[in-house]
Amino acid sequence: MNSMNDTGVAAGMASGRTSHTHRLRGLAGTGFIATLAAMVATTLAAALAQAVGVDFEVPDGGETVPLSGFAVVTGFFSVVGVVIAVALLRWSARPAERFVWTAVSLTAISLVPPLLSGANTATTTALLGLHLVAATVMIPTLARSLRTRTD
Helix, strand or coil: CHHHHHHHHHHHHHHHHHHHHHHHHHHHHHHHHHHHHHHHHHHHHHHHHHHCCCCCECCCCCCECCHHHHHHHHHHHHHHHHHHHHHHHHHCCCHHHHHHHHHHHHHHHHCHHHHHCCCCHHHHHHHHHHHHHHHHHHHHHHHHHHHHHHC
């Protein structure tokens, strides 16, 4: 009788681990797809801004930010967001709510450097818009995924 109970407990524990691992992998997969979408969206938006005359010139070195730079930076910080979401799923009782607060706060902080860059108005405005494009793709997608993975 005891061996049956032990087997049931062990199976339940293994199932719980499998379910938890499945949730984390699902969130990571969703995050990967959202990251790609954010990279494409910001790069296309930057290309559109360039097409209408935004130069994306950095005042310090006088260099222009290449389109690939937008993709790389968006990809990097989007992956940081996915890591935060995974950590909150693992360790928070309310991961979706905490993620939204954290991501919105970090997005607000990310708007400061373009304002302090000394770039012209068109470049500054475009950079602010690009931050918001990436946030608009990533935050709702990951928050929705966190909600469905904790229900």
